[in-house]
Amino acid sequence: MADLQQQLHGERMFFGPFCLSPSERLLTRNGEPVEIGGRSFDLLVVLTEQPGRVLSKRELLKRVWSDVVVEDGSLRFHMAGLRKLLGDGTDGARYIATQVGVGYAFVAPVERHGAAIRPAPDDEARPGASSINVPARLPHLIGRERDVTFLVERVADTPLFTIVGAGGVGKTSLAIEAGHRLAGTFEGRVAFVDFSMLENPAVVPSMIAGAMGIAVQSEDPLAVILGHIRDRPFLLLLDNCEHVVEPVAGIVERIIEEAPGARVLATSREPLRVRAEHVLRLDALDYPEEPAALTPEQLLTYSAVQLFCERATAADSSLVIDEDAARLIADMCRRLGGMALPIELAAVRAATHGIAATARQLGERFSLGWSGRRTARPRQQTLQATLDWSYDLLTEKERIVLERLSVLVGPFSIDAALEVVADAEIGSDDVAAALDELAFKSLVAPDRSRRTGTYRLLEMTRAYAREKLLARREGESGAVARRHAAFFLAELEAVAEQDEDVLQDTRPLRQQLGNIRSALDWSFGRDGDLRIAVRLAAASAPVFLNLSHLIECRTWCARALAEIEEVQRGTAIELELQAALGISLMFTRGNSEAAGNALARALEIATLLDDRWNQLRLLGCLHIFHERIGEYAAAMGHAERAVQVAEAIGAPEAMGIAYSFSGISHHLAGDQKRARRELELSLRKSPPSARSRTIHYGFDHRNRSGIALARTLWLAGHADEAGRLARQIVREAAQLDHAVTHCIALIWSLSVYLWMEDYAAAEQDLAAFTECAEVNALGPYIAAAAGFRGELAIQRGQTGDALGAVEESLSRLRAARYELLTTPFSIALARGLVADSRTDEALDLVDATLARCDANGERFAVPELLRLKARIVRFTPSAEDASTLLDQALTLSREQGARAWELKAAADLAALR
Incomplete structure (x- = not known):
């Protein structure tokens, strides 16, 4: 019992008026302590540890009387005393049920509060493991301990393990359990990716990055993923890979090759077939081949029978499993081939209609030959038959509701269900009642882990119901899809009406990505509605931007703009599409002409609509765009216009944003006095x-x-x-x-x-800049990092390879139209050329840089360029005088308020004279 007390440390269990605290060895009724003997207390702890499960007499004796040898009479005596103490049977209270010839089960509902069940010492995660992104584990994973132990021992040393098995065999539960137990080995770096919500294979990399909590702001999400895990241990759990096996296989192979510390545990109905893959084929749960030849105690040692009993008694705590019922259950498990999902469905049905009736119905609907085969296809037939059987037992309204729910991807709310399912044929009240019945029958799963009041269909149930929906009368599935798209369009547009802080919490948004993508796919599809599609793309753009799914944002916005109707041009819808397209293009494809055109068009619309806040937002984007491509005069024009717009708005935040643009422009133009005033004003006004x-x-x-x-x-x-x-x-x-x-x-x-x-x-x-740029695959910044590395080496007097690094960086930055760093890097290169006695090249470079600064208005570095030129001309046959150049540098520095440049020029002039 000491091990159990340690596992349940800090946890309290509530049932009826009682509260049980194992760590304090305290039982209270209505807050008052209850006197209870030590053995009876231990017996109660063991029973409440697994409510609804029948514990055999042998197991109870072993757990409670592990230190002595006792007879069954002692167990009966303490059980009777415990029942009397709890008031079992008084006023209808029911706590402990006896399964004749088998054992006992705690049948009252139990609520757990406080610390979760702690793993045993060998499972315990290191600090940080509590933050892992893995769904909650099952309280009791039946029949998989050997598989879990195998994975825990092997995964850490194996790049890829794929759990392969038929649908409904329990692959996901096994992967989740293994992930929790391995969290300590990977220092809490574990992420779970559920591909069952994904319909577009192109989104696989972005979905993995999202599950890892990585913000992707580049064209290549996989490069960002690799950047985050290349040099550290990480465990990726990739679930339901079969329908996206090709993109997953390619990604996994890259991870194996380039991230030696990363490990992948995948689940699929077929192997990924990549190098270094190890496969664990998950067989069905153990079931007795000849139930009639075994005792009830022996039958309960089979994991399939244990699962059936646990699910059935959980669905009906008053269900009595006697010797005859145990044999019927064992026979049903044999007919079902030990498959977990069909067993669970049958168990719930047994709780409703009785074990004997369920056994008869099962025999009528299943071929006995299917259960003995071990290949994937017959097991799919078994699952299909199970779902057929469950479907046949539904009322017509329940069938229609189940079919229409299949259009929803991932978690869905009751509001979503009502809006998508209800129509003139089935009202909202009917939908709500049918949803309750479907949840009770385990065809719809309530998501109790997050306490969000959401539901979801299991993957195989959704696929089954989807086929039924498509087979209904013509136009039925299209009408449901239209309501689905309309609902999520309304939801997204409602979010857009609220303050942008609504988008601060990304978790609810991420859960609905599957529905948003599905709605977009239908709307733009052959039988979709382009008017809904365009509005939906505009409404979903902020979500994709917020979650850093920039490539998706760019794709949908471009597609919407290609399909936009004339009546939608010049509206807020086109404004949002153009703005999101421009921002996503600028981040993913650099400072392209297309990005500038999209932002300019968005600003034009905002001006026509007299939408000042969006004018300010877009002037900021255009200011940065033109600043990055070296068009400083254009950037200054946007900054001046932004100040005018902000003054018209009159809000402090608007002034703070506008003077940020203006201050930066004047800083780059060389007016440091005005730049300081405006930047300080910007900080005072900005939230x-x-x-x-x-x-x-x-x-x-x-x-x-x-x-x-x-x-x-x-x-x-x-x-x-x-x-x-x-x-x-x-x-x-x-x-x-x-x-x-x-x-x-x-x-x-x-x-x-x-x-x-x-x-x-x-x-x-x-070092921080290099890591940030490489991890997030930001191409221009990666090129800039090499330039900074060369500049630092040159300043330290270490030219060597530094000159080539700066030259290459300049070339790559110009190719990406990123001119913001070309002047300081040209200065660094010129200094390195002088140090390398290549003064003629240095002079040509400085002259070219001065000419470019004069042409584009980037004046802040001109005094330093003149000072550098003065040093060069002393060593070259030049018509210009070093003293004259330094005088010019001094004068310009004073005009700009650049005291630092002034002091450097003055020191050089004094040395020269």
Whole structure:
């Protein structure tokens, strides 16, 4: 009993007026302690540990009297005393049922509170395991202990294990149990991916990333996944892979090749057939071949019989399983071939109509020959027959409701069920009543784990019901699909009407992705409704952006814009589609012309609609777009217009956003005095950073203001203050869980530390920047990381390979139309060329950079370029005088308020003279 007390540490169990606390060895009735003997207390603990399950006399004696040898009489004596103490049988109270010749079962409903059952020491997870993304394990996994032990021993040393078996055999439950037990081995890094909700194979990588909690902001979700797990242990549980086996196989093979610490445990009806795959073929539960030759105690040792009894007594706590019933149950398990799902369905039916009646019906509807085969197809036939049998027992209304529910993917609410199922034929009250019956009969599963009041259909039940729906009269499935799409369109549009903070919690959104995708697929399909499709794509765009499913967002928005009707052009619908398309293109495909055109069109619509907040949002996106491609004059124009729009709005948040654009533009244009004023104003007006606001605007403008101010402060001569602010802003960016914002903060903090020659801080931020860029597959930032690495080496006097690294980085950035870093990298390259005695090349590079800055309005670095040129011309035959160039640098630095550049130029001029 000590082991059980340890497992139940901190847990309390409530039944009737009683509360049982095993760790305190306390039983109370209505809050008052109850005097109970030690053996009786232990007996009660064992019974309530598995309510509804019949425990044999032998098992009870072994568990409660493990230290002495006793006879059955002692068990009967204590059981009688325990029943009397509980008031069993008084005023209809029922706690303990006797199964004649078998044993005893605790039959009252039990609620558990406090700490969950702790795993045994060898299962216990290390710190952090409690946060694993794995569904709740079953309280008691019957008949799979050997399989669980096998997986726990082998998975950690095997790149890929696939649990293969027929539908309904118990693959998912086994994988979940193994995941919980292995959590400690993988330091809590375990993620469960349920592909049964997925209908589009192209979304497999994004779905894996979502289950891992990874925000994907690039074209290649798999690269982001690999970036997160390449150098650390991680366990992926991939469930229901059979209908997406090809994309899953390709992804798993990449993970095996490139992430040596990662392990994959998959479930499928067929092997993935990739290198290094180990297969565990999951057979049916054990069942007796000749039940008549065994005693009731022997029958209960078979896992199939145990499962039937547990499910049946759970469905009806008053159900009595005597010797005759035990034999009938064992025979039904044999006929069902030990398959878990058909057994559970039969058990629930037995609880309703009796064991003998269920056995007769089972014999009428199942071929006895099916149960003995071991290949997949006959087992599918057994499952099909089980569902046929359950379906035949439903009323006509229940059948129609079940069929129509099949259009719902994953968890669904009662509201969704009513809206999708009800029509002129079946009213809402009928739907609600039928849903209760279907849940009772285990054809619809209530999701009690999250206490959300949601339901779901098991995968095989949904597929079965879907076929029945398609076979009904013409137009039936289309009408249901239309109501399904209309419901989720209304839900998404209602969310859009609320504050963007509604999108802060991504869990409810992620649960409905399957329904959103299904609705989009139907709406754009052959028999769909394009008007609904276009609205649905616009309404779902914020969800895809919020969950970082940028490729999906881009795909649906582009498809909707290609199908949009003339009456929808120039409306808020087209605005949202164009804006989302522009943002997703900019993140996934770089600063392309298509991204700029989409954002410009969205701004045009917002202006026509006099939608000032969306004007401000889109001016921000366009400001950043033109800044990134080096069109600083255009960016300045957007910033000036944003200030006008913000003043018209009059809200502090609007002013904070607009002056962020303006301050950054003036900083890049070289007016550091005005930049400082406007950036400080922006920070005063801006609300605290929030991920939902960052997603809405595409960027975190408060964060950008802060890091730009750090650069401005350094240029103004306040180096210590600049360094402190840079560190603060980088910390805040990291907390947003938004890779692009984090990278932007790190890019500009790196420039501050390199200017300060604080190489230790630069090394630290460069490592963080490199990891963030590579993990999230952000192409331009990966190229920038190599450039920063070269610049740091050059500043330390280590040219060598650094020159080639900076040159290659510049080439890649220009190819991606990312010009924001080309000036500082050109300065670094020129310095390296001078150090390498390649002064002519250095002079040509500086002249070209000065010409580009003069043409595009990027003036902040011109004083430093003039100072660098003055140093170069002293070693080359040039018509220009170094002293003149330094005088120009001094004058321009003072005009800009760039005290740091001024001091450097003055020092060089003094040395020259």
